[in-house]
Amino acid sequence: MRIFHIHASGATELSVLPSQPPSKGFFWIACTRTAFGDQIGLIQASLQAITGLQLVDLHVSDLLNTQLPSRYDYTSQYDLLVFRRLATLQPKAAEPGRTQGTQGTQGTAAAPVRQSGPPVLRRIDTSPVGFAMFDQVLLSVHPTDCAVRDAYAARLLATAPTDPRESRASPAPGTRLPSSTADLMLRVVNLMVDGYLDLRRELTRQLDHWQTELLKPRARYVNWSSLLEARLSLHQLDDICEDQCTAVQDWIDELETWAMPESSAGQRDLDLLKVRSRDVLEHIERVVRHVRRLEQSTETAVQMHFSVQSNRTNDIMRTLTSLTAVFLPLNLIAGIFGMNFEFVPLVHKQGGFWWAMGSMITIAVGLVALFWRKRYLARTSGH
16 A cells, blocks of 8 residues: 655655544555555545545445456545556456455455456456545555556655755646645546556557468468457456446546636636546547457458468369369260260271270360460469
């Protein structure tokens, strides 16, 4: 668990849970799902001391649930956003997640579902990250290996004075501190979305390799089970991104109902919050478009594979049909001369055999030349 006090002049990390409201700024309590489940009593007591409120049991259960899709919910005192991340799974990442029922009982969660398909798809983790936004506290619940939390925490601490006696009236350019818990939540969510955007090149390269293998005309073996698993994984990513869009859109709709602050600074902060929310939604929509393009590309590659195989089969059948047509008249001649009649022309003549053989060779060469000219025996270009 990591605790931060964020204010206008910087951010400081605390060693214990706060027990009173901040004199300025707000607190960020960022903990793993395991720590949240183990210390839920202390966290609830801290929230009660700071805000006079606690999380309701259903929301505690949502924050502990490792299978919950992206969703947005709210009460009259705080907002709850659950956002499923799309991050690269670390080799030793193991979420020992826990779930909590409505009666407060805890149990072991189901083991994470193993991703399938190409290696890059197997390494994409979709664990949920939960945010509970109060006016003076942001509580975030992360998976055990959440690098986004540590990355943004390092960015926050970089804005703090190195000497406690120093003061900073404003952060350095490009390191503007979040002005509210909602602003901080949107920044962390934006980092999670951008983390998937960084995977686009690797994912595209992997699927391009699959398409190349599918379109090889001489390919005799295709791992159809892995290809099917890859398509199912892309469908799953599409569903996850749709849930993300719905959750953020619900948050934006709720943001539109907020009362307009009277001060100009408050109005500016609210406008920036709306702009940042729309920016996060646009990033998620980019992810959705990219996933759908990958789905379409994979589907197109499969269809082209079958088209190539069908054309190759047609070429083989055309060649076999042409060769059969060449030998049909030869079989006819052989069948005529093999009839069991007492008198058959040329049978009893000394040169009859050579006349028959010459005729058969002439007919065969003529038919081969005709079929070659009509490209019945020619190989299709590209094979």
